[in-house]
Amino acid sequence: MPQERKIKLGLILHGVGRTWDDWRHPDRDVRASTSLSFYRTQAQLAERGRFDFLFVADSLSINEKSSPHYLYRFEPLTILSALAAVTEHIGLVGTLSVSYTEPFNVARQFASLDHISGGRAGWNVVTSWLSDTAANFGKAAHPAHHERYRIAAEHLSVVQGLWDSWEDDALVGDKQGGVFVDAAKLHRLDHVGPYFQVRGPLNIGRSPQGQPVIFQAGASEDGKDFAARHAEVVFCGPQNLEEAQTYYRDLKARAERLGRPDGAPFILPGAAPIVGRTDEEAEAYYQELSELTSIDTGLGFLARAFNDHDFRQYDLDGPFPDVARIGQDSNQSASQRILERVRAGNLTVRQIARELSTPRGDFVGSPEKVADALQRWFENEGADGFVIFEALPGQLERFVDLVVPVLQQRGLLRVEYEHDTFRENLGLPFLSNRYVAENKHAG
Amino acid sequence: MPQERKIKLGLILHGVGRTWDDWRHPDRDVRASTSLSFYRTQAQLAERGRFDFLFVADSLSINEKSSPHYLYRFEPLTILSALAAVTEHIGLVGTLSVSYTEPFNVARQFASLDHISGGRAGWNVVTSWLSDTAANFGKAAHPAHHERYRIAAEHLSVVQGLWDSWEDDALVGDKQGGVFVDAAKLHRLDHVGPYFQVRGPLNIGRSPQGQPVIFQAGASEDGKDFAARHAEVVFCGPQNLEEAQTYYRDLKARAERLGRPDGAPFILPGAAPIVGRTDEEAEAYYQELSELTSIDTGLGFLARAFNDHDFRQYDLDGPFPDVARIGQDSNQSASQRILERVRAGNLTVRQIARELSTPRGDFVGSPEKVADALQRWFENEGADGFVIFEALPGQLERFVDLVVPVLQQRGLLRVEYEHDTFRENLGLPFLSNRYVAENKHAG
Numbered sequence: 001m002p003q004e005r006k007i008k009l010g011l012i013l014h015g016v017g018r019t020w021d022d023w024r025h026p027d028r029d030v031r032a033s034t035s036l037s038f039y040r041t042q043a044q045l046a047e048r049g050r051f052d053f054l055f056v057a058d059s060l061s062i063n064e065k066s067s068p069h070y071l072y073r074f075e076p077l078t079i080l081s082a083l084a085a086v087t088e089h090i091g092l093v094g095t096l097s098v099s100y101t102e103p104f105n106v107a108r109q110f111a112s113l114d115h116i117s118g119g120r121a122g123w124n125v126v127t128s129w130l131s132d133t134a135a136n137f138g139k140a141a142h143p144a145h146h147e148r149y150r151i152a153a154e155h156l157s158v159v160q161g162l163w164d165s166w167e168d169d170a171l172v173g174d175k176q177g178g179v180f181v182d183a184a185k186l187h188r189l190d191h192v193g194p195y196f197q198v199r200g201p202l203n204i205g206r207s208p209q210g211q212p213v214i215f216q217a218g219a220s221e222d223g224k225d226f227a228a229r230h231a232e233v234v235f236c237g238p239q240n241l242e243e244a245q246t247y248y249r250d251l252k253a254r255a256e257r258l259g260r261p262d263g264a265p266f267i268l269p270g271a272a273p274i275v276g277r278t279d280e281e282a283e284a285y286y287q288e289l290s291e292l293t294s295i296d297t298g299l300g301f302l303a304r305a306f307n308d309h310d311f312r313q314y315d316l317d318g319p320f321p322d323v324a325r326i327g328q329d330s331n332q333s334a335s336q337r338i339l340e341r342v343r344a345g346n347l348t349v350r351q352i353a354r355e356l357s358t359p360r361g362d363f364v365g366s367p368e369k370v371a372d373a374l375q376r377w378f379e380n381e382g383a384d385g386f387v388i389f390e391a392l393p394g395q396l397e398r399f400v401d402l403v404v405p406v407l408q409q410r411g412l413l414r415v416e417y418e419h420d421t422f423r424e425n426l427g428l429p430f431l432s433n434r435y436v437a438e439n440k441h442a443g
Numbered sequence: 444m445p446q447e448r449k450i451k452l453g454l455i456l457h458g459v460g461r462t463w464d465d466w467r468h469p470d471r472d473v474r475a476s477t478s479l480s481f482y483r484t485q486a487q488l489a490e491r492g493r494f495d496f497l498f499v500a501d502s503l504s505i506n507e508k509s510s511p512h513y514l515y516r517f518e519p520l521t522i523l524s525a526l527a528a529v530t531e532h533i534g535l536v537g538t539l540s541v542s543y544t545e546p547f548n549v550a551r552q553f554a555s556l557d558h559i560s561g562g563r564a565g566w567n568v569v570t571s572w573l574s575d576t577a578a579n580f581g582k583a584a585h586p587a588h589h590e591r592y593r594i595a596a597e598h599l600s601v602v603q604g605l606w607d608s609w610e611d612d613a614l615v616g617d618k619q620g621g622v623f624v625d626a627a628k629l630h631r632l633d634h635v636g637p638y639f640q641v642r643g644p645l646n647i648g649r650s651p652q653g654q655p656v657i658f659q660a661g662a663s664e665d666g667k668d669f670a671a672r673h674a675e676v677v678f679c680g681p682q683n684l685e686e687a688q689t690y691y692r693d694l695k696a697r698a699e700r701l702g703r704p705d706g707a708p709f710i711l712p713g714a715a716p717i718v719g720r721t722d723e724e725a726e727a728y729y730q731e732l733s734e735l736t737s738i739d740t741g742l743g744f745l746a747r748a749f750n751d752h753d754f755r756q757y758d759l760d761g762p763f764p765d766v767a768r769i770g771q772d773s774n775q776s777a778s779q780r781i782l783e784r785v786r787a788g789n790l791t792v793r794q795i796a797r798e799l800s801t802p803r804g805d806f807v808g809s810p811e812k813v814a815d816a817l818q819r820w821f822e823n824e825g826a827d828g829f830v831i832f833e834a835l836p837g838q839l840e841r842f843v844d845l846v847v848p849v850l851q852q853r854g855l856l857r858v859e860y861e862h863d864t865f866r867e868n869l870g871l872p873f874l875s876n877r878y879v880a881e882n883k884h885a886g
Contacts, residue, residue, distance in 0.1 A: 016623075021621070023616070023618075023623060024618040024621060025618075026618070030614065030616030030618070030623070031614065031616070034555075034558040034647065034648065036527075036528065036558075036559050036561075040528070059646070060547070060646070061646070062644060062646045063644075064624070064626035064629055066646075068623040068624070070646065071623070071624060071646060072609075072614060072624070072646065072647055072648050073646065073647060074555045074558065074559065074647070075551045075552050075554075075555035075647065077520065077521055077524075077552070078520055078521070078524040078552055078555040078556050078559060079524070079555065079559060080524075081520075081521040081522070081523075081524035081525045082524045082525060082527055082528040082559045083528070084479075084525055085479065085483070085525040085526070085528040085529050086528050086529070100545060100547075100548070101545075101548065102543060102544075102580050102581075104503070104543075104579045104580060105543070105544065108518045109518050109520070109521055111518075112477075112517045112518035112521040112522065113521050115477040115479075115517065116479050116517065116521060116522060116525045118479075132642075135640075135641075135642035136547045136641055136642055136643065137545050137547060137641070138545075138639050138640040138641060166515075171473065171474065171515060173466070173473030173474070175466075175467040175468075175469070175473070178464070178467060178737070180459075180466060180473070180511040180514070181507070181511070181514055181515070183507035186507055196581050197578075197581040198578075198579055198580070198581060199575075199578035199579055200579065201505060201506075203502070203503070203504070203505045203509075203513065203514060203515065203516065204477065204515055204516060204517070204518065205477065205515050294621070
């Protein structure tokens with residue numbers, strides 16, 4: 001009997017907040033983004049709610065205009081390693097850029113996290129979209145968008161190759177015979193490509209998961225192709241079910257054309273539930289949130305997505321300007337999503353600014369209402385699960401205490417963790433070591 | 444009244460062992476090098492013994508001839524972050540190479556570790572001495588020894604600059620006024636040097652220690668100059684008190700000539716105590732250890748230090764050959780140390796090989812005898828403290844339970860941690876943020 005399909009759940013750990021202004025909530029610790037105790041509490045809450053994973057986003061460049069949750073925060077691999085020591089079951093997914101890292105260091109840190117956590121590491125592969133990131137890494141210019149994905153594919157293939165450089169049973173540990181390692185099961189990668197040359201082997205053995213889980217968040221054409229080809233889990237940001245379905249069907253079709261196994265990759269939209277005991281209570285929470293924000297914030301958000309373009313020069317209540325020409329070198333996935341949303345809703349500058357600064361989403365209401373909405377997305381080709389943002393302090397706890405039990409009763413969420421590793425809990429296949437597979441093939 | 448001078452103590456976390464063969468001890472877990480529970484137990488033992496810090500060594504290249512403790516182990520920053528979550532007082536010092544890392548990433552990971560641990564991070568700055576490391580990082584050749592230290596100095600200055608890029612009170616968090624950060628207290632570094640160009644600011648605020656503690660382990664001339672100029676703590680590997688004194692006096696003199704404050708840097712030789720309740724019991728433990736090793740191991744150790752040179756071609760019981768010409772591009776500090784030891788003891792190939800494979804050291808005996816030896820080094824310009832290696836399973840516990848109380852009774856070791864941060868517990872000065880210092884100077 002095939003296992004029933006369950007909603008996959010992740011939690012974004014975003015410290016001071018998700019939007020530009022929610023750090024201003026009276027209950028928010030303004031130092032949350034570097035507070036181990038805050039992160040630990042959130043992680044343990046998510047584990048109590050039987051979430052599949054924690055997710056730590058990242059970026060590599062700030063300036064005085066950056067959003068509070070970008071400006072000041074933990075580095076992903078370090079905080080995830082700390083959380084590995086104080087959690088038991090939940091996956092630990094970190095964002096790391098391929099544009100400014102060495103594959104050898106990336107492979108090692110994720111393999112090390114996988115060993116520390118007993119098989120719970122995941123890598124969210126990003127190419128870094130902020131054009132001024134190059135200046136922090138001694139580069140004249142950030143690579144162009146298309147090239148970044150070619151770099152990403154090669155970087156990922158090297159990392160995955162290094163993860164296999166020890167066969168699963170290469171560490172022999174024969175004390176009597178004095179054989180620590182079986183040298184025949186230790187493989188050099190000897191990769192030589194246009195962007196990377198890496199010999200190997202990695203100086204840490206194959207990790208409990210065999211291969212940590214690969215996440216991606218492709219929104220552009222290149223990004224979606226990359227995700228369809230390489231990702232096991234995709235994180236996306238649709239504004240409503242219709243957008244989610246369009247993205248979901250598009251990506252699954254791309255993956256199918258590439259011969260990916262049935263249903264791969266899992267697609268998880270972001271969701272920021274606002275849960276009250278009643279719809280009215282939830283509505284009051286949403287008002288509380290929206291009152292924290294100003295129009296400036298929304299305009300700042302627009303500017304950031306369009307290469308610091310100043311939208312005050314337009315009539316805020318007039319039609320959205322034609323800004324295609326200025327979006328060239330900036331965050332293509334964000335700007336594209338905004339333009340699509342503007343077109344779909346025929347929005348003015350003010351309307352899109354407000355939406356951007358206080359996203360409402362589809363998940364505001366009583367526990368049953370929120371569960372209904374999640375189920376609707378899940379059962380109608382909108383989602384295989386969700387990456388949950390805590391919209392307001394206290395909302396994660398409300399979600400875990402009020403919504404999770406409803407979903408569990410409906411048979412849509414696990415009641416207990418079933419397996420030891422993140423990969424197994426997600427229902428993803430174990431990936432055999434490539435050298436073992438080769439030998440089997442030859443033998 | 445000035446605080447009495449105390450012995451500083453660190454613990455090397457080396458997983459399966461210190462020598463090539465001690466993983467073969469019956470009580471050693473052959474997977475210790477990737478066992479969180481082993482590392483946690485050792486860390487908590489060291490904290491019970493009021494050690495100043497844990498130390499994680501590193502290297503970036505292996506082959507089938509590498510020593511077991513090099514082959515397969517945790518990456519330093521990840522395991523130290525995990526240990527930060529399960530310890531409270533002890534410093535967390537990680538080795539990271541300047542040759543194959545980006546200063547921005549290094550600054551961030553150590554700042555993040557410092558936040559996670561509440562001010563307990565330290566960076567052991569190394570230049571990577573294995574010449575084949577370059578092949579894992581797409582480089583044609585490893586930089587020459589002298590150039591590596593020029594790179595190191597610039598890399599370190601960039602990292603320390605980034606650590607200051609937020610003034611201590613830059614995070615305002617004024618919820619009413621909507622001011623998250625005081626932009627005037629956020630500084631770009633705008634570093635442009637021969638090896639690195641880094642703009643900044645760092646995307647994490649100044650950490651609890653202000654600046655994580657800088658470790659170094661210089662043995663060559665370049666290395667000692669670097670340590671004298673930049674290190675706050677120096678880790679070294681003398682074979683006996685005389686060698687320790689020579690190194691100690693040399694390095695302190697270099698530092699004094701450079702105008703470093705009185706007594707800087709702290710100098711901590713490695714020590715592998717073998718403690719028994721009696722001298723006889725300790726001697727039996729040493730025999731147990733030496734029986735694990737073979738002459739092959741010692742010859743392998745020699746080969747590794749001298750560019751894979753095969754010493755079997757010589758008469759093992761004859762005088763040590765003239766190998767100065769082959770040590771060019773290999774581990775200069777290790778080979779130099781070996782040559783000095785050979786000259787000092789007029790040793791044969793077999794004798795130095797045996798010493799290398801089963802170092803005996805000065806610290807084998809009853810608790811009082813070991814305490815006497817440590818005190819002798821400490822009070823006679825041999826050491827400001829020690830970095831302890833666990834020679835055999837169980838020895839760390841014996842050291843903590845038997846030797847630490849003796850040293851505490853003699854007033855040579857702390858009884859309780861005095862401060863919150865590693866830097867303060869070491870008695871090192873708080874380093875003011877450079878931008879604040881500048882302003883004060885101008886004002």
